[in-house]
Amino acid sequence: MGKIxxxxxxxxxxxxxxxxxxxCTKLPDLWLPPDGTEGLANGGxxxxxxxxxxxxxxxxxxxxxxxxxSCGDAGPFDVRVYYDDTSNVIGTQHVxxxxxxxxxxxxxxxxxxxxxxxxxxxxVCADTGHDVIExxxxxxxxxxxxxxxxRPNAPYIEVEKAAIDTDGGTVQPGDTIRYEVTIWxxxxxxxxxxxxxxxxxxxxxxxxxxxxITETSGTAAIEGTTIVWDGGxxxxxxxxxxxxxxxxxxxxxxxxxCNQGTVYSDSTxxxxxxxxxxxxxxxxxxxxxxxxxTIDEPTRPLPLSxxxxxxxxxxxxxxxxxxxxxxxxxxxxxxxxxxxxx
Numbered sequence: 001m002g003k004i005x006x007x008x009x010x011x012x013x014x015x016x017x018x019x020x021x022x023x024c025t026k027l028p029d030l031w032l033p034p035d036g037t038e039g040l041a042n043g044g045x046x047x048x049x050x051x052x053x054x055x056x057x058x059x060x061x062x063x064x065x066x067x068x069x070s071c072g073d074a075g076p077f078d079v080r081v082y083y084d085d086t087s088n089v090i091g092t093q094h095v096x097x098x099x100x101x102x103x104x105x106x107x108x109x110x111x112x113x114x115x116x117x118x119x120x121x122x123x124v125c126a127d128t129g130h131d132v133i134e135x136x137x138x139x140x141x142x143x144x145x146x147x148x149x150x151r152p153n154a155p156y157i158e159v160e161k162a163a164i165d166t167d168g169g170t171v172q173p174g175d176t177i178r179y180e181v182t183i184w185x186x187x188x189x190x191x192x193x194x195x196x197x198x199x200x201x202x203x204x205x206x207x208x209x210x211x212x213i214t215e216t217s218g219t220a221a222i223e224g225t226t227i228v229w230d231g232g233x234x235x236x237x238x239x240x241x242x243x244x245x246x247x248x249x250x251x252x253x254x255x256x257x258c259n260q261g262t263v264y265s266d267s268t269x270x271x272x273x274x275x276x277x278x279x280x281x282x283x284x285x286x287x288x289x290x291x292x293x294t295i296d297e298p299t300r301p302l303p304l305s306x307x308x309x310x311x312x313x314x315x316x317x318x319x320x321x322x323x324x325x326x327x328x329x330x331x332x333x334x335x336x337x338x339x340x341x342x
Contacts, residue, residue, distance in 0.1 A: 172247075
């Protein structure tokens with residue numbers, strides 16, 4: 001009787017033993033692998049991309065891959081795409097199931113008609129309703145695009161201003177500084193040459209324009225101690241303005257000289273420049289900051305300024321100098337003659 005009970009118990013426990021040895025009974029694990037990750041089923045490679053920046057009102061296509069890392073099947077769940085944060089929903093798609101060790105690719109269409117212009121991050125999350133019990137709940141979201149640009153249907157200006165010491169090394173009194181200003185129009189409309197200057201850069205005390213100024217388009221000039229530029233920039237185009245200044249010779253060590261230019265553009269299309277964009281120093285992490293140079297210890301003599309009177313001799317001084325020169329010459333000639341006859 002005991003033998004029969006043992007056999008019956010073994011038969012009853014057999015399904016549990018099989019389940020314990022079967023790795024596919026594990027919980028599912030939904031994952032958003034980074035773009036280009038290999039190792040998906042059948043040699044698949046993850047695709048986490050967008051079609052990139054567009055003009056406001058155009059369509060952005062977003063393609064995402066969700067992988068089930070585990071052998072456990074995942075039941076129904078939702079996949080949602082956002083921009084910037086989870087309060088801005090681009091779209092939601094429902095996945096009925098995702099078998100273990102399989103993946104799925106979804107495509108979302110983003111209409112940017114009412115999306116604010118500027119740069120945006122694109123975020124995708126799987127199982128947003130927490131319907132699936134997973135091995136790992138911390139790998140369900142991924143930022144698939146950073147700084148995607150929604151361009152306005154107007155000029156969208158970015159401008160950088162870099163300072164280069166033409167002598168190399170540290171900045172010292174009397175140095176010549178070359179400024180390079182690059183203006184980009186990332187907008188979907190041309191920046192027009194409207195009344196007034198499109199760029200101005202007043203030079204601070206301690207700096208003086210040299211008159212050397214060039215531009216890749218438009219017209220750059222110097223008005224007093226202010227650099228000005230007039231011109232237009234087509235959508236997607238740019239212009240570079242280069243000019244040189246000299247630093248005063250009497251600047252004290254440690255003095256910091258900063259200046260910042262401004263680009264003026266028309267954001268409404270009425271022919272008047274109403275938008276002001278300050279230059280940004282590309283050598284710093286701060287946005288829209290002025291470009292600065294700091295005076296360092298001089299490593300070479302400073303250039304002389306003014307005139308210096310050379311010393312002169314009086315008439316009797318000139319006569320005495322002539323007699324001394326004649327005596328020195330005669331003494332030298334006599335020594336050479338005595339040496340030759342010795």
